[in-house]
Amino acid sequence: MSLVMFDYDGVIADSLDVHVKSFLAAFQENGYTQFKTAQDIINLYEDNVYRSMGALGMSDEDIDRVLASYKEKQDRLLEQIELFPHMAEFFREISIYHKVYIITSNTADAVLRVLDKKGIIGVEKVIGFETEKSKIKKIRLAMSWHPELKAYYVGDTKGDIYEGRQAGTVTVGVAWGWHSPDKLKESNPDYLVYSPRELIKILREKA
Incomplete structure (x- = not known):
């Protein structure tokens, strides 16, 4: 886990x-x-x-x-907000084997409303900007609740990767988000994935 x-x-x-x-x-x-x-x-x-x-x-x-x-x-x-394809199945599967959190610069309320409407289950907690603006501090907060677990942060921008690394996590960039794969590579993520299935494979191999 x-x-x-x-x-x-x-x-x-x-x-x-x-x-x-x-x-x-x-x-x-x-x-x-x-x-x-x-x-x-x-x-x-x-x-x-x-x-x-x-x-x-x-x-x-x-x-x-x-x-x-x-x-x-x-x-x-x-x-108007849609999720990327297969997210409901992805979170259902990943939450069976891992502790799952969302660390966001958005508001937790807005995120939870969309997740609930789209049938996303398995998320332990959403930590938004109303708790803390620094993702580093929010990531470390979640890590403090599970100090025995290896920590990963999954993001789509250079800023995400920088903050995940500074917080002490293994960083994973996703190629379908706001920054292109080439832009993400500038931040040197530990992994760059092109589909949710690739992330599941990495977590399974590194468990």
Whole structure:
């Protein structure tokens, strides 16, 4: 058995369109008009998204205002979010043998609403930005609950891989998310997988 922690957006949920629409509108509403395209949003995930926002001169208060606006706008669009293929079967299978958590920069409430609607079972807990903005701290929190288990973090962006590594996990990049395989390789994940079945195989071999 291992501790397997997943990012949500771009790994489980095919949510880029909703995410971009919500974030762009939130930035514009709060006066950050330099954000105009999907790529502007994706670029924030070269690192922790909140650290990237801070590096652009946004204060903690500014970030919190944008996040509140983002949450309001995303909540209206949750019905549009689909999961990547075969996720229900994947989580049903993986949760039989492993402890499964979702560590996300999104809100836990939004994630849980989508997972419930899509019939996803087997997730121990979703830890979102309302708990802590740093994924490193959230990953380490989950690791503290299962210190005896080997820990994996599965993400789709360079920022995910950097934070998973800094937290002390084995890092797994997925090729179907927001950053391309070539972009992910720049962060040197321990593994790069092209399907959920590949991840199951890795976990089985390394158990």
